[in-house]
Structure formats: structure tokens, C-alpha cells
Amino acid sequence: MAAQETVDHKYVYDFAEGNKDQKDLLGGKGANLAEMTNIGLPVPPGFTITTEACKAYLTTGAEPAGLAEQISAHLGGLERAMGRKLGDPRDPLLVSVRSGAKFSMPGMMETVLNVGLNDDSVVGLSAQAGGNDRFAWDSYRRLIQMFGKTVCDVPGEEFEHALDEAKRAKGTTNDLDLDADDLRALVDAYKKIFSKHTGREFPQDPREQLDLAIKAVFESWNAERAIIYRRQERIPADLGTAVNVVTMVFGNLGPDSGTGVAFTRDPASGAQGIYGDYLANAQGEDVVAGIRNTVPLQELERIDKKSYDELLDYMARLEGHYKDLCDIEFTIERGKLWMLQTRVGKRTAAAAFVIAGQLVDEGLIDLDEALHRVNGAQLAQLMFPRFKLDHEFTPVAKGIGASPGAAVGKVVFTSARAVELAGEGEAVILVRRETNPDDLNGMIAAQGILTSRGGKTSHAAVVARGMGKTCVSGADELDVNIPAKKFTVAGRAVNEGDVISIDGTTGKVYLGEVPVMPSEVVQYFEGELDPEQTDDALVKAVHRIMTHADARRRLAVRTNADTGADAARARRFGAQGIGLCRTEHMFLGERRELVERLILSATDAERQDALAALLPLQREDFIEIFREMDGLPVTVRLIDPPLHEFLPPLEQLAVNVAVAQERGEDVAKEEALLAAVRRMHEENPMLGLRGVRLGLVIPGLFAMQVRAIAEAAVAVTRGGGSAGPEIMVPLVGAVQELETVRAEAEKIIAEVVGDSGVEVLIGTMIEVPRAALTAGQIAEAAQFFSFGTNDLTQMGWGFSRDDVEGAFFWRYLELGIFGISPFESIDREGVGRLVRIAAEEGRAARPELKLGVCGEHGGDPDSVHFFHEVGLDYVSCSPFRVPVARLEAGRAAVETTGSDSR
Numbered sequence: 001m002a003a004q005e006t007v008d009h010k011y012v013y014d015f016a017e018g019n020k021d022q023k024d025l026l027g028g029k030g031a032n033l034a035e036m037t038n039i040g041l042p043v044p045p046g047f048t049i050t051t052e053a054c055k056a057y058l059t060t061g062a063e064p065a066g067l068a069e070q071i072s073a074h075l076g077g078l079e080r081a082m083g084r085k086l087g088d089p090r091d092p093l094l095v096s097v098r099s100g101a102k103f104s105m106p107g108m109m110e111t112v113l114n115v116g117l118n119d120d121s122v123v124g125l126s127a128q129a130g131g132n133d134r135f136a137w138d139s140y141r142r143l144i145q146m147f148g149k150t151v152c153d154v155p156g157e158e159f160e161h162a163l164d165e166a167k168r169a170k171g172t173t174n175d176l177d178l179d180a181d182d183l184r185a186l187v188d189a190y191k192k193i194f195s196k197h198t199g200r201e202f203p204q205d206p207r208e209q210l211d212l213a214i215k216a217v218f219e220s221w222n223a224e225r226a227i228i229y230r231r232q233e234r235i236p237a238d239l240g241t242a243v244n245v246v247t248m249v250f251g252n253l254g255p256d257s258g259t260g261v262a263f264t265r266d267p268a269s270g271a272q273g274i275y276g277d278y279l280a281n282a283q284g285e286d287v288v289a290g291i292r293n294t295v296p297l298q299e300l301e302r303i304d305k306k307s308y309d310e311l312l313d314y315m316a317r318l319e320g321h322y323k324d325l326c327d328i329e330f331t332i333e334r335g336k337l338w339m340l341q342t343r344v345g346k347r348t349a350a351a352a353f354v355i356a357g358q359l360v361d362e363g364l365i366d367l368d369e370a371l372h373r374v375n376g377a378q379l380a381q382l383m384f385p386r387f388k389l390d391h392e393f394t395p396v397a398k399g400i401g402a403s404p405g406a407a408v409g410k411v412v413f414t415s416a417r418a419v420e421l422a423g424e425g426e427a428v429i430l431v432r433r434e435t436n437p438d439d440l441n442g443m444i445a446a447q448g449i450l451t452s453r454g455g456k457t458s459h460a461a462v463v464a465r466g467m468g469k470t471c472v473s474g475a476d477e478l479d480v481n482i483p484a485k486k487f488t489v490a491g492r493a494v495n496e497g498d499v500i501s502i503d504g505t506t507g508k509v510y511l512g513e514v515p516v517m518p519s520e521v522v523q524y525f526e527g528e529l530d531p532e533q534t535d536d537a538l539v540k541a542v543h544r545i546m547t548h549a550d551a552r553r554r555l556a557v558r559t560n561a562d563t564g565a566d567a568a569r570a571r572r573f574g575a576q577g578i579g580l581c582r583t584e585h586m587f588l589g590e591r592r593e594l595v596e597r598l599i600l601s602a603t604d605a606e607r608q609d610a611l612a613a614l615l616p617l618q619r620e621d622f623i624e625i626f627r628e629m630d631g632l633p634v635t636v637r638l639i640d641p642p643l644h645e646f647l648p649p650l651e652q653l654a655v656n657v658a659v660a661q662e663r664g665e666d667v668a669k670e671e672a673l674l675a676a677v678r679r680m681h682e683e684n685p686m687l688g689l690r691g692v693r694l695g696l697v698i699p700g701l702f703a704m705q706v707r708a709i710a711e712a713a714v715a716v717t718r719g720g721g722s723a724g725p726e727i728m729v730p731l732v733g734a735v736q737e738l739e740t741v742r743a744e745a746e747k748i749i750a751e752v753v754g755d756s757g758v759e760v761l762i763g764t765m766i767e768v769p770r771a772a773l774t775a776g777q778i779a780e781a782a783q784f785f786s787f788g789t790n791d792l793t794q795m796g797w798g799f800s801r802d803d804v805e806g807a808f809f810w811r812y813l814e815l816g817i818f819g820i821s822p823f824e825s826i827d828r829e830g831v832g833r834l835v836r837i838a839a840e841e842g843r844a845a846r847p848e849l850k851l852g853v854c855g856e857h858g859g860d861p862d863s864v865h866f867f868h869e870v871g872l873d874y875v876s877c878s879p880f881r882v883p884v885a886r887l888e889a890g891r892a893a894v895e896t897t898g899s900d901s902r
Contacts, residue, residue: 009052009064009066010050010070011049011050011052011053011064011066011067011070012047012048012049012050012053012067012070012071012073012074013025013026013030013034013047013048013050014045014046014047014074014077015030015033015034015037015043015045015046015047015048016034016037016038017034018030018031018033018034018035018048019031019034019035019038020032020034020035020322022034023102024051024102024239025050025051025052025242026048026050026051026100026242027048027051027099027100027101027102027241027242027244028100028101028102028103028104028343029098029099029100029242029244029341029343030048030100030242030244032341032342032343033046033048033244033246033341034048035321035342036318036339036342039317039321041314041317041318041339042336042337042338042339043338043339043340044246044247044248044249044338044340045078045081045082045246045247046078046095046244046245046246046247047074047075047077047078047244047245048100048242048243048244048245049067049071049214049242049243049244049245050242051101051102051239051240051241051242052240053067053218053243054218054221054240054241054242054243055238055240057215057218058218058219058221058222058240063215068211071210071211071214071245074245075210075245078093078095078245078247079093082247086115086116086206086207086210087116087117087118087121087205087206087207087209088121088124089120089121089123089124090124090127091124091127091128092116092117092121092124092125092128092206093116093247094114094115094116094117094121094125094139094247094248095115095116095210095245095246095247095248096111096112096113096114096115096244096245096246096248097111097112097115097210097213097214097217097243097244097245098111098217098243098244098246099111099217099220099221099241099242099243099244100241100242100243100244101221101235101239101240101241101242102239103233103235103239104343104346105226105229105230105233105235106346106463108220108223108225108226108229108440109217109220109221109223109226109241110150110216110217110220110223111146111150111217112143112146112147112150112151112213112216112217113139113142113143113146113248113283113284114139114140114142114143114146114248115143115147115206115209115210115213116206116209116210116248117139117140117143117206118202118203118204118205118206118209119204120204121206122136122137122139122140122187123136125139125140129250129253132253132254133180133184134178134179134180134183135250135252135253135254136180137180137183137184137186137187138178138183138252139250139252140183140187141183141186141187141190142283143209144159144187144190144191144194144202145159145190147202147209147212147213148190148193148194148197148198148202150213150216150220151212151213151215151216152194152197152198153197154193154194154197154198155197158193158197159190159193162186162189162190162193163175163186166178166182166185166186166189169182170182176281190202210245214243214245217241217243218240218241218243220241221240221241225438225440227816228440228441228444229440229463231813231816231819231820232440232444234819234820234862237816237819246340249331249333249336249338249340250283250331250333251279251281251282251283251284251331251332251333252281252282252283253281253333253334254281254334255280255281256304256332256334256335257280257281257331257332257333257334257335258278258279258280258281258282258300258303258304258331258332259278259279259282259283259284259329259330259331259332260276260277260278260279260294260297260300260329260330260331261276261277261327261328261329261330262274262275262276262297262311262315262327262328262330263275263276263325263326263327263328263345264315264316264318264319264325264326264328264345265319265325265351265355265358266351267325267327267345267346267347267348267351268347268348268350268351268401268402268403268404268504268505269348269350269351269354269404269505270347270350270351270352270353270354270355270358270537270538270541271354271537272358274297274298274312275297276296276297276328277294277295277296277297278294278295278296278297278299278300278303279294279295280295280303283331284329284331284340293453293454293474293476294454304332304335306335307332307335307336307337310337311328311330311337314328314337314339315328318342320364322342322344323359323364323365324344324345324355324359324373325344325345325347325351325355326342326343326344326345327342327343327344327345327346328341328342329341329342348381348403348404349377349378349379349381349382349404350382350404350538352373352374352375352378353374353378353379353382353538353541353542353545354537354538354541355373356369356370356371356373356374356541356545357370357537357540357541357544357545360544367544367545367548368548368552368894368897370545370548371545371548371549371552371887371890371891371894372891372894372895374545374887374891375861375887375888375891376861376864376884376885376887376888376891377861377884379521379542379883379884379887380881380884381405382519382521382538382542383519383521383522383525383880383883384405384406384519385406385516385517385518385519386405386406386503386505386516386517386518386519387406387501387503387514387515387516387517388514388515388516388517389514393510393514394510395508395509395510396477396489396490396492396509396510396511397475397477397478397489397490397508397509398475398477398506398507398508398509399450399451399452399472399473399474399475399476399507399509400454400461400472400473400474400475400507401472401503401504401505401506401507402454402460402461402464402471402472402473402474402504402507403449403461403464403469403470403471403504404470404504404505405448405469405470405504405505406470406501406502406503406504406514406516407427407429407446407447407448407469407470407501407502407504408427408429408447408499408500408501408513408514408516409426409427409428409429409446409447409448409499409500410426410427410428410429410496410497410498410499411428411429411431411487411494411495411496411497411498411499411500412428412429412430412431412442412446412496413430413431413432413480413482413485413486413496414442414482415430415438415439415440415441415442415443415445416441416442417442417496418430418441418442418443418445418446419441419442419445421445422445422446423445427447428445428446428447429446429447429448429449429450429500429502430442430443430445430446430448430449430450431450431451431478431480431487432449432450432451432452432460432480432482433451433452433453433480433482434451434452434453434454434460434473435449435451435460435463440463443460443463443464443469446469447469447470448469448470448471448472448502448504449464449469449470449471449472449473450471450472450473450475450478450500450502450509451471451472451473451474451475452474452475452476452477452478452479452480452487453473453474453476454473454474460473461473464504470502470503470504471504472502472503472504472507472508472509475507475509477489477490478509489509492511494511498511499511499512499513500512501513501514520536520538520539521538521539521542524539524542524543525572525573525574525883526569526572526573527572531543531544545887546574546883546886546887548890549886549887549889549890549891550574550886550890551890552890552893552894553886553889553890553892553893554868554889554893555864555867555868555872555873555874555875555885555889555892555893556576556577556873556874556875557574557575557576557874557875557876557877557882557885557886557889558575558576558577558578558579558580558633558635558852558854558874558875558876558877559571559573559575559577559578559579559876559877559878559879559882560578560579560580560581560582560854560858560876560877560878560879561575561578561580561581561625561879562581562582562583563621563624563625564624564625564627564628566879567625567628567629568628569879570879570882571628571629571632573879573880573882573883574882574883574886575632575879575882576632576633576874577629577632577633577634577635577724577874578625578629578632578633578634578635578876579635579786579852579853579854579858579874579875579876579877580635580637580728580786580854580876581625581634581635581636581637582637582640583618583621583636583637583638583639583640583705584639584640597609597610604699607698607699607700608700611700611701611704614704615704615707615708618704618705618708618709619708619711619712619715620712621708621712622636622708622709622712622713622725623712623715623716626712626713626716626721626723626725627716627721629723629724630721630722631721631722631723631724632724633724633726634723634724634725634726635726635727635728635763635784635786635852635854635876636705636709636725636726636727636728637728637730637765637854638691638692638695638702638705638706638727638728638729638730638741639694639695639701639702639705640690640691640694640730640731640765653670653674654674656670657670657671657674687795690730690731691729691730691731691732691765692729692730692731692732692737692738692741693731693737695729695741696737696740696741702729702741702744702745703744703745703748706727706744706745706748706749707748707752709725709727709760710725710748710749710752710753710758710760711752712725713725713753713756713758713760714752714753714754714756714758717756717757717758718756723758724759725758725760725761726760726761726762726763726783726784727745727760727761727762727763728763728764728765728784728786729741729742729762729763729764729765730764730765730767730788731765731767731768731791732764732765732766732768732771732778733768733770733771734770734774734778735774735777735778735780735781738764738778738781738782739781742762742781745762746762761783761784761850762782762783763782763783763784763785763786763850764778764782764784764785764786765785765786765787765788765854766778766785766786766787766788766792766835766838767787767788767789767790767791767792767795768791768792768795769792769795769796769834771838772792772834772835772837772838773834773837773838775837775838775839775841775842775845776841776842776844776845777845778842779841779842779843779845779846779849780845780846782842782846782849783846783849783850784849784850784851784852785838785839785842785849785850785851785852786851786852786853786854786876787835787838787851787852787853787854787855787872788854788855789826789831789835789853789855789856789857789858789863790823790855790856790857791855792831792834792835792855793822793823793826793827793831793855794823796827796830796831796834797822797827797830797831799822809821823856824856824860825857825860825862825863826857826860826862826863826866826867828866832866832870835853835866835867835870836870839851839870839871839872843871850873851871851872851873851874852872852873852874852875852876853867853872853874853875853876854876856877856878858875858876858877858881858885859875859877859878859881859882859884859885861884861888863875864885864888864889864892865888865891865892865895868889868892868893868896869892869896875889
């Protein structure tokens with residue numbers, strides 16, 4: 001019965017059978033081809049093999065039972081509809097075989113065009129094209145090249161070398177100058193390359209070509225570049241790809257044919273208008289590969305006005321249907337327009353905000369949906385600096401601003417070199433004639449990408465926009481010489497290692513380092529740009545969406561700040577208090593000696609002297625912070641350093657003492673210090689005498705800090721201000737620790753506060769797994785919990801966060817054990833479960849318990865959604881990430897309640 005169910009399982013769908021909501025099953029490309037078919041747009045007929053078939057194939061290494069028969073049935077239907085048979089020598093049907101995952105992965109997986117051509121059907125194709133031998137042989141050489149590289153792992157550069165040699169022999173640099181005889185000879189050369197590397201002749205059976213191409217697309221899901229891209233974009237590894245088999249239409253039939261890519265709005269800026277690239281007498285891969293420079297889409301109106309007008313109509317229909325920016329691929333075959341693909345287009349961060357606002361104004365979506373369509377990672381990109389060009393900087397070249405930003409770095413010409421130098425801490429700019437999917441590692445490592453070929457829709461542009469990388473493409477003034485590791489521009493040679501600056505907004509390229517300045521979005525958050533007064537569309541859009549996010553969010557957003565300056569900036573960025581004030585940061589610099597004296601004091605008198613010296617310094621620190629926050633809550637964590645941070649390094653101190661002894665110097669004081677440091681030395685300081693343990697072992701330490709906090713709050717209040725201090729006891733693992741500290745603290749607070757009206761809360765940081773698991777007990781002594789997810793992750797995993805990132809995380813990411821570092825984004829299943837348990841049991845014991853998080857996860861977009869789901873009251877993060885957390889908190893609320901327009 002199970003076997004019968006497998007055979008009967010539906011693995012293949014005609015385009016007319018699907019719709020845009022079936023991306024899990026049909027992939028993004030297949031679902032959208034189905035949708036365009038159903039709304040009446042001219043889509044070449046075809047069918048989609050589902051992601052389920054791919055997953056079954058990748059699991060077993062063999063195609064699932066019944067798939068071959070279903071492909072045959074749908075291929076037969078396609079042949080009947082077109083009146084031609086696959087690879088028929090007299091009148092061949094040709095198809096393309098294309099990948100199509102649920103999420104767009106441009107260029108990461110495989111495509112094979114012109115499947116069905118062989119030594120016989122190439123003649124039939126020529127006849128079908130009215131005796132156009134050049135077109136037929138050009139199509140055949142493309143099939144051998146793509147099939148060889150994609151299906152049989154023939155090195156792609158060998159085909160490129162053969163093509164370059166053919167052009168050199170013809171005395172041209174343009175492949176369009178090659179005639180039918182040249183291309184026939186090139187096909188012979190390609191077949192020899194194929195045979196040399198595969199040990200067999202190029203397959204002549206059209207169905208064998210189709211089956212092998214389908215399997216190659218399945219297998220490309222696990223190609224290295226696809227795996228790297230999925231990790232970069234956080235795309236799940238278990239989705240698989242669909243395969244689309246589509247009737248070929250040809251853009252390389254002559255000057256009345258061509259291919260292009262169009263956007264319904266500018267994907268770089270969001271501006272409304274006509275954006276895209278067109279390439280006459282070419283197939284689609286020529287555009288996205290950037291191997292020839294395109295013309296702007298507007299030129300199509302002059303070249304073929306009928307097709308241009310139809311395309312604009314289809315673009316408007318698609319944008320209205322999808323209610324979003326659409327990215328469209330099309331081909332014109334002898335004046336007939338065909339729609340090959342549409343998808344919700346990748347866009348820059350700036351365009352995402354601007355377009356969301358425009359669509360609200362046009363009544364296509366509401367503000368909730370606008371908020372859903374942007375994210376914190378995009379907002380963070382918009383806060384990066386841009387070039388400051390008030391000095392005399394003359395660009396040496398200008399290309400197409402394909403992905404905005406200001407990038408400065410050393411020139412590199414290969415992906416491997418980009419990764420190598422970036423790993424050494426160098427900023428690099430990857431310079432290529434054009435990028436291809438194999439350059440992905442280098443693109444990730446680089447600050448920016450510069451190409452001499454291609455347009456806004458080339459591989460470099462699309463991938464860079466998706467990653468938020470600065471990109472300038474099509475800078476054709478550059479003569480890029482990869483083997484010589486240099487490019488020449490304006491008569492000057494720029495060698496590998498030289499510094500250049502590229503502007504992804506204007507497309508300009510500068511030699512040397514151009515200074516940068518704050519972005520307009522940061523100026524807005526700083527209060528330097530009034531959104532009501534500026535004409536800046538981006539600032540207006542950010543203001544509008546941030547205002548809605550603040551209105552919708554339930555989570556408050558605080559900041560981690562240790563100084564008045566940090567607190568002031570965070571407040572300008574919208575912080576609603578301080579969730580973590582690290583008091584140990586106040587003991588660095590000149591005060592370090594006082595803390596050292598305190599820790600190493602041998603008598604009560606020495607200890608009291610050190611505490612007395614520290615008290616006024618601490619009080620002034622807190623007064624400054626309370627004044628800046630002016631009534632907003634301020635959570636002050638009592639001192640929590642690993643002990644070694646305030647002691648001289650044992651090894652160095654021992655060496656110094658030995659050297660001084662050898663010289664006969666008086667080292668009595670140093671010897672006493674060395675003995676004390678040896679006494680306090682710990683093998684694992686992160687798990688040693690720190691936090692509450694230090695406060696309990698060194699009498700008076702926490703008492704001094706509590707007194708300083710209370711006195712500062714009273715001073716600010718009596719000076720006409722307002723203070724909201726919250727004292728947080730760190731590293732608690734047992735309720736008894738907190739009870740001991742709280743009893744002493746309450747006595748001091750009562751003594752200091754008197755009738756001032758100051759209220760001081762006392763709570764704890766949940767950062768030890770035992771604290772999370774006994775939260776119900778601890779809540780009886782705590783007025784608030786703040787989750788220290790950095791340490792909770794460290795102790796939950798058994799990782800030393802100071803060591804593991806460089807030691808082995810790279811391997812864990814490479815193997816897929818981690819999709820992302822658990823220190824970067826909360827581990828929901830493990831550490832997140834501890835948070836959930838502590839939140840639930842803490843609230844059960846004390847319903848009014850205030851809950852927050854102050855680890856770095858408080859500013860991570862995905863983690864913010866988790867904290868909203870768990871029911872925390874606030875997140876806290878660094879000042880610069882406060883706007884990101886505000887936005888994501890709003891998005892989390894919208895996604896919880898839903899939006900009618902989605």
C-alpha cells in the first residue's frame with residue numbers, strides 16, 4: 001500500500017494547475033509562472049516538478065517512483081499543445097530546465113537552455129527559424145556549454161577559452177560577429193572539450209538530455225555556492241528546489257528579438273518609473289551574467305514600441321496583482337513578447353522603506369503590511385555612513401549604482417584573495433569583469449563589488465542588493481586584467497592592494513580613500529533632520545514606518561549604556577530607559593588601581609579605604625546617567641567582572657619579580673602582590689569569583705555600590721529631576737544568594753532614601769541555567785528578571801564566548817550544525833527554552849514580575865520576535881541598535897495579530 005501511494009503521488013504540475021501561494025510545493029518561479037498563466041499573460045507553456053520530488057531524490061539518490069512516468073505524461077501534453085516533439089529533427093520542440101526554490105537564490109542553482117538540440121535537430125531548428133543557420137548553431141553551442149558545465153562538471157573556462165579563440169580568429173571581441181560557419185566550428189570544439197572531460201560523446205537523445213538536466217538541477221540544491229548563500233540569507237536547508245521545464249522562446253533570432261529584465265520600480269531607490277535592461281539578439285542568461293553591456297529598458301520603446309507598450313501594461317498588471325515591486329524577465333521572439341518569470345523583486349534597504357510607503361499611499365497595502373515588508377537588518381544598513389565629498393574628489397570612472405552604500409577597501413581580483421585578506425582584517429573591494437555564482441564567498445567577504453560589465457540586473461547587482469553590499473556594475477571605462485591583477489582606467493594602472501572607494505548610489509569610482517559621513521537616517525534619529533521639513537523621501541518613509549512600529553509594539557526598548565553620553569544618544573534614538581548599566585566599565589582606566597587595592601586588601605582598614613575612595617566616583621557616574629534618563633528606568637548591574645580583568649597578569653608579574661630579584665632590587669611590595677595574585681588566580685575566571693560571589697566574599701563592595709546608586713537617585717530627585725533606579729544582582733544561581741544581598745541593600749536604601757520619594761527596585765540577572773530552572777523560587781526575592789543571554793548561551797552550551805568564535809564556529813557553520821552563531825541570534829530550542837521556563841515560572845510566583853533581556857540578543861531582529869512571543873516586557877541593546885529593536889518589536893506585534901492586506 002505504501003509503495004502504491006508513492007507511485008500515485010503527484011510530483012508534476014502544468015502551469016495552469018498552480019498559483020502564487022504554492023511556493024512551498026512549486027518553488028517561487030513555478031508558482032509565479034502558474035500565476036501569470038492564470039491571469040492571462042503570455043507565458044511559454046511548461047510544467048513544474050515539485051520540491052517534494054527534489055527532496056525525495058536528494059534523500060535516496062534516485063528519482064521517486066512514478067516521477068519518470070509523470071514527466072512523460074506532461075511532456076506529451078506539452079508536445080501536443082505546441083504541435084512539435086522534443087528534439088524532432090524536422091521541427092524540434094526545445095525546452096529550458098530551470099531551478100526554482102521557495103526563496104529567490106539568484107544564480108546559485110542551475111539552468112540549462114535549448115534542451116532537445118542535437119546534430120540532427122539543429123538543422124530542423126534552422127529551418128524552423130527561416131533558414132537562420134547562425135541562430136541554430138549559436139543555440140546548439142550554448143546547450144553544449146551549459147549542459148557540460150552544469151550536468152557533467154566540465155570546467156566552464158574551457159568553453160570560454162574556445163569562444164575567445166574563435167573571436168580572436170575572427171578579429172572581433174563581439175560574439176555577434178561570429179557567423180554560422182564560425183559557430184559550427186565552435187560546436188565541434190565544444191564537443192571535443194565535453195568528450196575530453198566526460199569520456200563520452202555529447203548525448204544526442206533529447207529525453208536523456210532532459211532527464212540528466214533535471215537531476216543536475218536537483219543536485220545543485222546542495223552545491224557549495226547554494227549552501228553558502230542559504231547560510232548567508234538564513235534560508236532553511238531542507239526546502240529543496242522545484243524544476244521548471246519551459247518551452248524555449250528565442251531572443252537570439254535577430255535584431256527583432258531580444259531579452260531583458262524589468263522592475264516595476266527602481267530596486268535601488270524605490271523611485272517610480274521604468275527600470276531595467278534590454279539586450280537585443282540575446283538569450284536571457286546573457287543579461288543576468290553581464291557578459292555584454294545592456295541598454296536601458298527605455299530604449300525598447302524606440303526599438304520595438306509594440307512590445308514596449310505591452311510590457312508596460314503587463315508590469316502594471318503584475319504590480320497591482322502582487323501589490324509589490326515586481327522583478328520580471330521577458331523575451332521578445334520576432335516581435336512577440338513572452339513573460340518568462342516574475343517575482344517580488346529584491347531591493348535595497350532604502351527602496352524597501354520608500355516602496356512600502358508608496359504602496360500605502362496608493363491604497364494597495366496598509367501600514368501594518370508596510371511594517372511587515374521592511375526589517376531591522378535593512379534599517380541597520382541605512383544607518384551606515386556615506387561618502388563626504390565636500391573636498392575635491394574626482395571620480396575616475398562611473399558605472400551603474402546597483403546597490404547603494406559607501407565602500408572603501410583594497411582592490412582584489414579573485415574571490416579567494418578577498419576571503420584571505422578579509423580574514424586578516426582588511427577591507428577589500430572585489431573587482432571583476434563580471435561576477436558569477438562561484439564568486440559568492442568573495443562577495444560576502446568584500447566591503448563592496450565593482451564590475452566593468454553588466455547592469456542593474458546582472459548577477460553582481462542582484463546578489464549584492466540581496467546581501468546589502470555596495471555594488472557598482474557596468475563601469476566599462478575599466479580595463480580589468482585578472483591574470484595581471486590590475487585594472488586600467490584613465491591611463492592609470494590600479495594594482496591589487498591599492499585602495500579605491502566606490503559609491504553604490506551614484507556609481508562613481510574613486511582612487512584612494514574617500515572620507516565618510518553619517519547617513520541621513522542617523523541624522524534623523526539624532527534629531528538633526530526634521531521629517532516634516534525635509535524633501536528626503538527615505539527619511540520621510542523611515543519616520544512614517546517607525547512611528548507606526550512604535551504605536552504597534554508591546555515590547556519596550558531600552559539601551560545598554562555605561563556613560564551619560566551613551567545614555568543621551570540612546571535616548572535620541574528612542575530608548576525608553578537603560579536595561580543594562582555595567583558598573584565594572586566604570587572601574588577602568590585611572591580607577592583600576594583602586595579596584596585592585598580593594599580586591600587584594602589584606603585588612604578591613606585597607607578595604608574600607610578603597611571603598612571610601614570609590615564611593616563618590618560611583619555616585620557621580622550614576623548622577624550623570626540618571627539626569628540623562630530623567631525618570632526613565634535605569635537598571636544598574638552590580639559589579640560583575642571576571643576577577644582577572646582587574647588583576648595584573650600572573651605570568652607577567654612573575655617574570656617582572658624574577659627579573660627584579662636577579663638585579664638585586666627591593667621587590668618586597670611586588671612579591672606581596674604576586675603572592676596575592678597567585679592566591680586569587682583562577683583557571684577559568686568566567687566561571688569563578690565574579691558577580692554575586694564577589695559581592696558576598698568582599699564585604700562592603702555591593703553595599704558601597706548600592707549606597708552610591710541610592711545617593712545619586714536622591715541627589716537627582718532633590719535637584720528637581722527624577723530617577724528610576726533598578727539594582728540588578730548578577731550571576732545568581734540560588735535564591736539564598738539574592739536574599740542575602742537584598743537584605744543588606746534594603747537597609748542601605750531605607751537609610752539613604754528617607755522621605756525623598758525615590759523607589760528602588762531590586763532584581764537579578766538570569767544568566768546561570770540553574771537560575772532559569774529555579775526561577776519560581778528566585779522570583780520570590782526578585783522584583784524583576786533581566787536575562788543575560790550572553791552568559792546564558794555560554795553556560796547553556798558549555799562554550800567560552802571569548803574563545804570559540806575563532807576556534808571552531810567556522811567549522812560548525814560550514815557543516816550546518818549552526819545556521820548562525822548562537823551568540824548572534826538566540827538558540828530558541830535550547831537557551832530560548834530556558835528563557836521561556838524562567839519567564840513562565842517567575843510570573844507564576846510573582847505575577848507583577850518585570851521581565852527584560854540585556855544580552856546582545858536584545859538587538860538581534862529574529863531574537864526580538866522570540867522575546868515578544870515569550871512575553872517579556874522589554875529588550876535592551878546598544879544605542880545604535882535601538883531603532884532596529886523598535887522596528888522589530890513593532891513587526892513582531894503585527895505578525896502576531898495579522899494584517900488584513902496580507
